Amino acid sequence: MRRVVIGVGNPVRGDDAVGTEVVGRLPSSIGAVSSSGDPSGIIAELAGAEEAIIVDAIRSGRPAGTVIVADVRRHPIAVTKVPSTHGMGLAEALELARILGTLPRRVWVVGVEVGSLSVGAALSPGAEAGIGRAVAAVCHLCGEAA
Amino acid sequence: MHQTDLRTFHVDELARVEGEGSLDVVVEGDRIVDLKFKIFESPRFFEALLRGRSHLEVTDITARICGICPVAYQTSSANAVEQALGIEVGDRIHDLRRLLYLGEWIESHALHIYFLHAPDFLGYPSGIELARADPDTVRRGLQLKKVGNRLMEVIGGREIHPVNPRVGGFWRAPTRQEILRLVPEVEWALTAAEATCDWVAGFDFPELSVDYEFVALSDPDEYAIIGGRVVSNRGIDIPVERWPEIFLEEHVEWSNALHARVRGRGSYHVGPLARYNLNYGRLHTRARVAAERAGLAPMVTNPFRSIVVRAVEVVHAAATIIDLVDRYTPPDPPYAEASPRAAVGHGASEAPRGLLYHRYQIDEEGLIRDAVIVPPTSQNQLRIEEDLRTLLPGLLDQEDSQITHRLEQAIRNYDPCISCATHFLDMRLERR
Numbered sequence: 001m002r003r004v005v006i007g008v009g010n011p012v013r014g015d016d017a018v019g020t021e022v023v024g025r026l027p028s029s030i031g032a033v034s035s036s037g038d039p040s041g042i043i044a045e046l047a048g049a050e051e052a053i054i055v056d057a058i059r060s061g062r063p064a065g066t067v068i069v070a071d072v073r074r075h076p077i078a079v080t081k082v083p084s085t086h087g088m089g090l091a092e093a094l095e096l097a098r099i100l101g102t103l104p105r106r107v108w109v110v111g112v113e114v115g116s117l118s119v120g121a122a123l124s125p126g127a128e129a130g131i132g133r134a135v136a137a138v139c140h141l142c143g144e145a146a
Numbered sequence: 147m148h149q150t151d152l153r154t155f156h157v158d159e160l161a162r163v164e165g166e167g168s169l170d171v172v173v174e175g176d177r178i179v180d181l182k183f184k185i186f187e188s189p190r191f192f193e194a195l196l197r198g199r200s201h202l203e204v205t206d207i208t209a210r211i212c213g214i215c216p217v218a219y220q221t222s223s224a225n226a227v228e229q230a231l232g233i234e235v236g237d238r239i240h241d242l243r244r245l246l247y248l249g250e251w252i253e254s255h256a257l258h259i260y261f262l263h264a265p266d267f268l269g270y271p272s273g274i275e276l277a278r279a280d281p282d283t284v285r286r287g288l289q290l291k292k293v294g295n296r297l298m299e300v301i302g303g304r305e306i307h308p309v310n311p312r313v314g315g316f317w318r319a320p321t322r323q324e325i326l327r328l329v330p331e332v333e334w335a336l337t338a339a340e341a342t343c344d345w346v347a348g349f350d351f352p353e354l355s356v357d358y359e360f361v362a363l364s365d366p367d368e369y370a371i372i373g374g375r376v377v378s379n380r381g382i383d384i385p386v387e388r389w390p391e392i393f394l395e396e397h398v399e400w401s402n403a404l405h406a407r408v409r410g411r412g413s414y415h416v417g418p419l420a421r422y423n424l425n426y427g428r429l430h431t432r433a434r435v436a437a438e439r440a441g442l443a444p445m446v447t448n449p450f451r452s453i454v455v456r457a458v459e460v461v462h463a464a465a466t467i468i469d470l471v472d473r474y475t476p477p478d479p480p481y482a483e484a485s486p487r488a489a490v491g492h493g494a495s496e497a498p499r500g501l502l503y504h505r506y507q508i509d510e511e512g513l514i515r516d517a518v519i520v521p522p523t524s525q526n527q528l529r530i531e532e533d534l535r536t537l538l539p540g541l542l543d544q545e546d547s548q549i550t551h552r553l554e555q556a557i558r559n560y561d562p563c564i565s566c567a568t569h570f571l572d573m574r575l576e577r578r
Contacts, residue, residue, distance in 0.1 A: 096284070100284065
């Protein structure tokens with residue numbers, strides 16, 4: 001079964017780096033790629049996969065560092081008018097893939113709640129803890145030891 | 147008309163524009179009392195970040211300023227450092243730069259045309275609804291963007307931002323084989339670009355004609371992209387190092403951005419429309435044919451037609467890439483070097499959104515003492531506001547929501563890249 005793991009992040013914008021940080025800390029047995037959030041790039045990565053795990057920073061009002069795991073097929077993420085790097089966020093990319101028939105059968109979003117998103121800021125302590133939990137969550141989804 | 151009444155429009159978090167921005171308008175009767183286009187751009191963090199860093203790091207650091215146009219930053223920054231140190235890179239490195247940069251134009255323009263701007267013209271709230279109504283067209287847009295990405299991958303390296311470009315050229319030059327392998331995709335991209343042009347040419351365009359001062363780079367031998375002189379349709383014709391004499395940036399109190407002006411004059415317009423109007427004669431033949439078929443004259447002054455001009459530039463990019471691939475010879479060595487010296491260097495290139503200017507002061511050890519980076523969107527900000535002031539009176543008899551939509555569409559004419567980086571997922575889970 002072909003599975004893709006994608007970490008979405010911006011390394012220079014504080015806690016927005018969590019997705020790429022998680023990818024960097026996964027065991028090498030889990031092949032994972034980093035993405036800047038470019039929706040067409042994400043759609044391209046998803047093509048042909050049967051399962052996808054996407055790790056991203058989220059802002060949902062929870063305490064910084066909280067990790068949530070969402071089964072996107074069962075509970076689609078609402079598309080909102082949120083400005084994102086390329087005018088389209090992850091939710092839009094997934095919805096687009098679904099419309100075009102290229103969304104994998106199983107899609108998980110592992111979201112790490114952000115604290116500071118300032119340019120140049122280091123990861124907040126909450127985010128650091130969240131990254132560890134997210135790594136564990138991805139490993140669990142992949143049936144691997146963390 | 148109504149008696150005097152105050153109507154306010156407020157658009158927070160402009161959708162489908164990269165980054166963050168908002169628009170505040172106050173109208174009394176048919177009089178504009180206040181109009182502010184706000185940019186929540188991160189403060190000029192990168193200019194400060196560069197101080198004390200090595201001149202060799204500029205390409206890597208500035209590439210992170212923009213997720214959609216890293217190559218533009220790498221090129222302008224390399225140009226500035228190379229000028230400071232007297233580095234001549236030669237034709238083969240120039241060709242490789244053109245290949246990479248044109249790939250970025252395709253990628254950026256395809257994204258903007260299909261996902262950010264076409265929905266406005268077709269009455270869709272976003273690219274999602276467009277995809278539902280016309281999935282084949284959207285697939286074409288995605289595929290076109292993917293070709294641009296492929297070029298960036300093969301030449302730039304497969305990372306979040308290209309790691310192969312460096313001051314003086316590239317760490318590694320792709321082999322001729324690797325470049326030739328791109329041909330089938332780029333040939334497809336050319337026909338897809340022409341189809342894109344035909345598609346957008348059929349949109350309904352609001353009537354607006356503005357007497358802009360257009361500013362772009364110009365080169366005698368090509369449709370300028372990697373460098374050139376700075377020219378305008380009102381007599382500016384200078385080498386890049388004279389940029390500070392002609393242009394100035396003023397801090398605006400209610401916005402983090404700086405407003406750029408031509409000294410002694412006012413706002414100006416950079417981007418595809420400026421390039422097209424100033425360098426029309428150097429467009430690739432295929433692009434000129436596409437422009438003619440799309441009903442474009444050699445001079446376009448309606449900003450709403452910028453989407454067509456962008457499509458023409460995608461045709462130009464694909465056709466030019468095919469020519470460049472045909473003559474590609476790997477540069478050897480892949481980069482040129484020179485010892486550091488105390489100097490000031492200026493560099494500019496044509497980012498997808500317009501002229502991008504960098505200036506660095508380097509010390510005798512090669513460390514950056516001072517940096518100035520002027521993105522195209524900053525240069526257009528004042529001009530965007532003026533377009534909105536021009537449009538608004540003619541819209542006032544419409545519903546607020548219609549007015550808001552038209553003003554948003556007008557802002558998107560400039561494909562503004564307001565700030566890069568926040569892509570977090572604002573999450574609302576819908577449990578069915």
